Amino acid sequence: MDFDFADEQVELRQAVSRWLEREYGQQRRRRTMADGGWDSQAWRSFSELGLCGLPIGEAHGGMGMGAIEAMIVMEEFGRHAVPEPLGHAWLGAQLIQRCAPAHMASAWLPRIAAGEAWVALAHQERGHRHVIDRCTAKADRDGEGRFLISGQKDLIPAGDKAQALIVPAMLDGAQALFLVSLPQAAVRMEVYRTVDGRGAATATLRQAEAQCLSADVGALEWGIGLGIAHLCAEAVGLMEHAMALTIAHLNTRQQFGRPLAEFQVLRHRVADMKMEIELSRSMSYWASLGLEAEAPARRLALSQAKYQLSRSMKWVGQQAVQLHGAIGLTDEYGLSDYVRRLYQLEYTFGDGPHHLAILSEAQFADA
Known part of the structure; x- marks a missing residue:
């Protein structure tokens, strides 16, 4: 290939x-x-x-x-x-x-x-972890046939800046996707920061007016898969720069009159970081190429990629911090932006154990 x-x-x-x-x-x-x-x-x-x-x-x-x-x-x-x-x-x-x-x-x-608007996916609910086929938000029809959504959605990236939300909600016993335009009085936004310093919001909807985007039960899963592919690519870039910062530090910092980069044990750890990043890059390619596959193969490819990236992001971030020593723990140093973002991405669109469970179920089904 x-x-x-x-x-x-x-x-x-x-x-x-x-x-x-x-x-x-x-x-x-x-x-x-x-x-x-x-x-x-x-x-x-x-x-x-x-x-x-x-x-x-x-x-x-x-x-x-x-x-x-x-x-x-x-x-x-x-x-x-x-x-x-x-x-x-x-x-x-x-x-x-x-x-x-x-x-x-x-x-x-x-x-x-044109950059005049952006639409945020608001699918996460408290208590449901990363399972997307559970939903407590509900959609009703009023006397004029309009859809009204009630429920709460958490961890919406920059949700207060969006001009609309895509909200999964239950309609007639099945989950559908709805488009909720913003701002409107029936939607209350609570804004806060996530661990990586970025903004997020919780949206509380009380009979918020909405349009039906799709009644396809597979639409949300396809969207989450797309998000995983984007996340994997971003994580590869984050890890590469974290490693570049680490190498620059080892070449600059001296111990016993010699640059840290001359110590073989530290060189081996950098080599391990490089191998982990290359493995992650391969799985990122696998995720992006798998988006066009049929649903079962796509689901498997994306879970494989996210599981591997979840492990690699945490490990590479830890190695970068440890090889920097004390300065790697400070917010003032640029490395902190990358490590915190890697930790945030590990838990976005399903953490490692969640996707490992999906892969395990698939293996048992094959067996």
């Missing part, structure tokens, strides 16, 4: 990398995170670069690119620890593009591609 990137994909990576190197350094990242993890000017720049509409079809003003291009961009965003939730914005846009009626897609996709 040929894993070489096409010329256009290489140019896309170079363009995104150059812009991030020039415009999105540590100072801007720290300033953005201090302001809640959202920079409106940066989001406009993403739109001007075409990134907001990267997976959106050209008919709706997007670039019409696929999973591999999204993976390339997310790696670069991970390498610079960009706090704005571009991957989550793509997830919402692609759910609309794949599942929504034509009039809904025409109303939202051009706005998303």
Whole structure:
């Protein structure tokens, strides 16, 4: 199988990398995170670069690119620890593009591609962990045939900045996806920070007006799979930069009159980090390529990737901190942004044990 990137994909990576190197350094990242993890000017720049509409079809003003291009961009965003939730914005846009009626897609996709709006997936509920087929939010129809949603959804990335939420809710005994436009009085947002310093929100809906996005029971699972593929690519970029910071520290810091990089035991640990990152990269490719497979094979490929990435993210982050010594534990040093983000991603869209259970069930079924 040929894993070489096409010329256009290489140019896309170079363009995104150059812009991030020039415009999105540590100072801007720290300033953005201090302001809640959202920079409106940066989001406009993403739109001007075409990134907001990267997976959106050209008919709706997007670039019409696929999973591999999204993976390339997310790696670069991970390498610079960009706090704005571009991957989550793509997830919402692609759910609309794949599942929504034509009039809904025409109303939202051009706005998303232009950077004027973004739609957040709000699927997590307390007490359900990472299981997506359980849902306590409920949808009712009023006398005029409109849908009204009641329930609570947690850990919505930058939820207070979104112009709409995609909300799973029970309708006539089955789970469906609904689009809830914001702001509206029936939706109350509680904003807080996650462990990686980014903003998140809990949305409490009390008879909030909504439109039915899709009654397909597999739509949410497909969306979560898309989020896993984006997450894996971001994690590869994060781990690569954490290792680069570690190598620079070992080459600079001296002990007993010699750079730390000359001590063989430390070189071996860096080599182990490199091997773990390469394994993660392979599984990230596997996840992005698996998005086009049939549901059972797709589910298996994404759980395999997320399980491996969950292990690698934690291990590489720990090694980076330990090889830095005391400075690796400080928030003032840039490494902390990467390690905290890796820990947050480990528990996003299902942690390691959750996906290991899925893989175990699949093996028992085969047996």
